[in-house]
Amino acid sequence: MNLLDQYLLHESRRQFLSRGKNALGMASLATLLRETAGAATPAAVDATGRPQLIHFAPKAKRVIYLHMVGGPSQMDLFDYKPKMAEYYDKDLPDSIRRGQRLTTMTSGQARFPIAPSKYQFKQHGKSGMWVSEMLPWTSKVVDDICFIRSMHTEAINHEPAITAMQTGNMVTGRPCLGAWLSYGLGSMNADLPTFVVMVARATNNDQNQAISGRLWSSGFLDGKHAGVTFRAAEDPILFLRNPAGISGKVRRASLDSLNKLNAMNHELIGDPEIRTRIEQYELAFRMQTSVPELTETKSEPKSVTDLYGEEVHKPGSLAHSMLLARRMTERGVRFVQIYHNNWDHHANLTGRMKFQCGDLDQPTYGLLTDLKQRGMLDDTLVIWGGEFGRTIYSQGQLTRENYGRDHHPRCFTMWMAGGGSKGGHIHGETDDFSYNITRDPVHVRDLHATVLHLLGFDHQRFTVRSQGLDQRLTGVEPAKVVKELLA
Numbered sequence: 001m002n003l004l005d006q007y008l009l010h011e012s013r014r015q016f017l018s019r020g021k022n023a024l025g026m027a028s029l030a031t032l033l034r035e036t037a038g039a040a041t042p043a044a045v046d047a048t049g050r051p052q053l054i055h056f057a058p059k060a061k062r063v064i065y066l067h068m069v070g071g072p073s074q075m076d077l078f079d080y081k082p083k084m085a086e087y088y089d090k091d092l093p094d095s096i097r098r099g100q101r102l103t104t105m106t107s108g109q110a111r112f113p114i115a116p117s118k119y120q121f122k123q124h125g126k127s128g129m130w131v132s133e134m135l136p137w138t139s140k141v142v143d144d145i146c147f148i149r150s151m152h153t154e155a156i157n158h159e160p161a162i163t164a165m166q167t168g169n170m171v172t173g174r175p176c177l178g179a180w181l182s183y184g185l186g187s188m189n190a191d192l193p194t195f196v197v198m199v200a201r202a203t204n205n206d207q208n209q210a211i212s213g214r215l216w217s218s219g220f221l222d223g224k225h226a227g228v229t230f231r232a233a234e235d236p237i238l239f240l241r242n243p244a245g246i247s248g249k250v251r252r253a254s255l256d257s258l259n260k261l262n263a264m265n266h267e268l269i270g271d272p273e274i275r276t277r278i279e280q281y282e283l284a285f286r287m288q289t290s291v292p293e294l295t296e297t298k299s300e301p302k303s304v305t306d307l308y309g310e311e312v313h314k315p316g317s318l319a320h321s322m323l324l325a326r327r328m329t330e331r332g333v334r335f336v337q338i339y340h341n342n343w344d345h346h347a348n349l350t351g352r353m354k355f356q357c358g359d360l361d362q363p364t365y366g367l368l369t370d371l372k373q374r375g376m377l378d379d380t381l382v383i384w385g386g387e388f389g390r391t392i393y394s395q396g397q398l399t400r401e402n403y404g405r406d407h408h409p410r411c412f413t414m415w416m417a418g419g420g421s422k423g424g425h426i427h428g429e430t431d432d433f434s435y436n437i438t439r440d441p442v443h444v445r446d447l448h449a450t451v452l453h454l455l456g457f458d459h460q461r462f463t464v465r466s467q468g469l470d471q472r473l474t475g476v477e478p479a480k481v482v483k484e485l486l487a
């Protein structure tokens with residue numbers, strides 16, 4: 001949908017009549033613009049009656065995205081490299097590095113000593129996926145997971161890398177994936193947000209990275225498509241409760257008056273953001289009833305909470321956030337984004353990895369099992385990963401029991417489960433050093449194109465006109481749907 005379509009959709013009677021003799025020409029122009037832009041033919045409507053913009057029947061209806069902030073070490077979790085045991089404390093060969101860019105944190109090191117993973121690996125499931133001993137619960141559900149061991153990106157530092165992973169571009173200010181899907185698919189429950197964000201509390205906080213609202217921004221889309229942050233505090237959403245002494249009846253009356261004033265301004269000015277503000281106020285009023293029930297997990301039976309582990313009873317933990325994500329998607333939230341921090345293991349990796357995997361492992365098993373038992377995994381896409389990977393060489397002091405790893409964008413591992421992805425599939429290979437991709441590379445743009453495809457969008461046609469350009473999540477550089485990842 002282009003900006004002219006959006007304007008005409010919310011145009012007031014006064015604005016329509018004021019166009020007078022130009023009305024027919026404007027309508028014709030709008031039709032031509034839709035045709036030339038290749039806009040999707042609406043095949044369905046959302047919970048509010050708004051047309052969806054999908055291009056074909058989707059495999060997934062909703063998404064739960066688990067982002068591990070900092071960049072998990074692929075060779076300590078999923079990318080098994082047994083030959084590295086022979087290279088302990090030997091320098092990374094120049095033939096492997098090939099002059100590739102390094103961060104300033106290790107570029108000045110006198111040497112780049114190989115640090116083999118200290119963890120044991122075993123193959124699991126029918127797929128035979130190698131999984132670290134640090135993830136015993138995740139290893140039980142590998143046949144539901146599609147592993148991508150050949151992800152790569154250009155960004156080597158956190159800020160541009162996480163921005164590219166979330167929005168498709170290293171430059172901030174663009175809509176994130178959740179905002180794009182809110183725009184294209186709309187709401188499944190008019191009483192809840194379409195796009196929800198939670199920042200889980202990590203058990204260990206030695207080296208947290210900054211996480212800010214720019215990552216779940218709506219960019220040049222309407223503000224209503226931005227993520228709504230749910231907190232672990234008493235009030236999940238700030239200012240949702242009525243102030244002391246204000247009844248629901250009084251709040252309703254004040255909103256009605258405010259909406260009338262906003263409607264008058266909209267009729268005079270025609271700014272779509274005024275309409276967005278009215279809709280946001282109304283949604284907030286409805287959420288006063290729906291959100292408390294949504295976030296009350298005590299009603300969950302023990303057989304369910306046991307799937308996620310003991311931490312599920314601690315509000316704000318990753319386990320609790322994953323259980324909330326299931327409850328949200330079950331009730332119609334379209335996109336749930338969960339951030340888990342402190343995966344930036346420049347030093348003391350083995351001292352910190354046990355906490356990170358302790359937070360992650362059983363809840364991952366619990367989420368996938370819970371969704372599957374409810375028949376939701378088939379149309380719920382779960383995505384896991386960070387913004388880049390880690391180096392096989394050690395940053396700082398190296399011992400057989402401990403080491404650090406620097407940022408590495410040339411290859412890393414992500415995975416998807418459900419939602420039309422190919423469970424039990426292992427895609428891509430890296431060299432013996434987990435430094436370069438040797439087969440089936442997948443760029444971040446390719447991942448985005450594939451995710452959009454599973455949700456019913458042709459990434460090349462899913463565009464919004466902004467600043468004179470037809471903007472899209474995958475940008476203008478080459479991107480492809482990776483069909484091998486599809487069930």
